[in-house]
Amino acid sequence: MAKIIDGKAVSARIKAEIRQEIEAEKLKVGLAVVIVGSDPASRVYVNNKKKDCEACGIISFEYALPGDTTNDELLELIGTLNEDPKINGILVQQPLPKQINVQSVNERISALKDVDAFRFENMGRIVDGNFNFLPCTPGGIMDLLHSENISVSGKECVVVGRSNIVGKPMAMLLLHENATVTICHSKTVDLAAICRRADVLIAAVGKKGIITADMIKPGAVVIDVGMNKNDEGKLCGDVDFAAVAEKSSYITPVPGGVGPMTRAILMKNTIKAYRLQKT
């Protein structure tokens, strides 16, 4: 039976450390959280991020814009936030309405305030290994592995999903720690056979139960990034948790695994942004 990696507990430790740092030095660190429109899931995420700010002693500034905000209006707000010395990090909650060009928004955020690391420049730094900001979800996953002293060096790691925010940067962080990495996606032939090779399997697809026990190498570490709804409308991951937990050595739950860690890394990046801006 697998040990459950408790993302809530690890993220609480990270937030407590940040709070200590902020209080010890009496820092005034500010995060701007921009939300456009009224998507209920986005509202929940933004509220959670604001709660995390409170827990860390980071001042959050919310900018809630109507759903029909134009691209130019959003870019203008970001320009103002870039210039505002109270704001150390800028986060624009995604998904954004159709009229917004997401790439133009990412590129408008000042490189030193890009706490999501979505700008091309910051993504390039992640590829290079010389980064200012960790990609939030992959960074959180590495912290979870470190919290259990799980080394990926020389191991076969399989990442299922190739998005710019999870799959690709995840593969880069694993590579920087000397893993042998395979990235799978919707066109992968025989996903199960590739997953069965994995010492560490990271599922970031967004399909409930796509990772089943027959796809797991006995003793593998299984990290579930997926956020889906089950038949009862409850949050669940990509992994068939009960059956996979029987076969693996470590597993992350959903909720309470990767999700809280993503937000903890956002907090880490915000204080890093503050430090970078002061040097």
Ligand code: NDP
């Ligand atoms: P995307 O939709 O951008 O990417 C999903 C990936 O899964 C794509 O690369 C896609 O392949 C691949 N895929 C789809 N179907 C299959 C399949 N049958 N077999 C193998 N691969 C497949 O999603 P994100 O990366 O943004 O997010 C993934 C999941 O993680 C979602 O559930 C999201 O909600 C969750 N998430 C959770 C976070 C957290 O903090 N816990 C943070 C961010 C995301 P292709 O490229 O070929 O289309």
